[in-house]
Amino acid sequence: MISVVQRVSQARVVVGGEIVGQIGAGLLVLLCAERGDADAQADKLLAKILKLRIFSDEAGKMNRSLQDIGGGLLIVSQFTLAADVSGGNRPSFTGAALPDEGRRLYDYFVAQARLVHPQVETGQFAADMQVHLVNDGPVTIPLRIPPDA
Incomplete structure (x- = not known):
């Protein structure tokens, strides 16, 4: 993943003019399931x-x-994180999980997060979303748990 x-x-996700998820x-977390991912990758990534x-x-x-600060967690699906541009300028997304498996893993990740963290909000899987955020710092960190981990 x-x-x-x-x-x-602060951050929020808007779909069709309506706020569907919002935190202070x-x-x-922008999240992408890759081909070959399973629940184990989701669990490791969430723990991290x-x-x-x-x-x-x-x-x-x-x-x-x-967890120390008790902050919000806003989880947004984003298959484009699996983009491969090594073959040219048009991205290929063949490394992303197929839609049904991507949705299953996204839903699993969100469900697990809700079991262990009090404030979890989401975007809407496969929707055209507008993500609004104020990056604090800025602090932006990419994380990957490979399918074979």
Whole structure:
């Protein structure tokens, strides 16, 4: 699984003019399932994201996790993270999971997140979404758990 994690002071997802997910301070996670991914990759990625120490402590050092600060988690599906442009200028997305499996893994990731974190919001799978965010820092971290991990 591939993700881009952004520390935000606020973020929201809009679909068809309506807000479908919104958080204050926390993490915006753009999430992509790859071919060959299974629940194990989702579990490892979620554990890493929740424990990622990218929030400041009293000394201004990045020592706190999302769980430490009790921030929001906004999870947005984004198959384009699997883009391959090695063959030219038009991206290929053949590395992304097929839509049904991508949806299953996205739903699984969200369900697992809701079991262990109190504030989880989402985008809408396969929708044309507008993602609004205020990146705090900015802090943006790419994470990948390969299908064979």
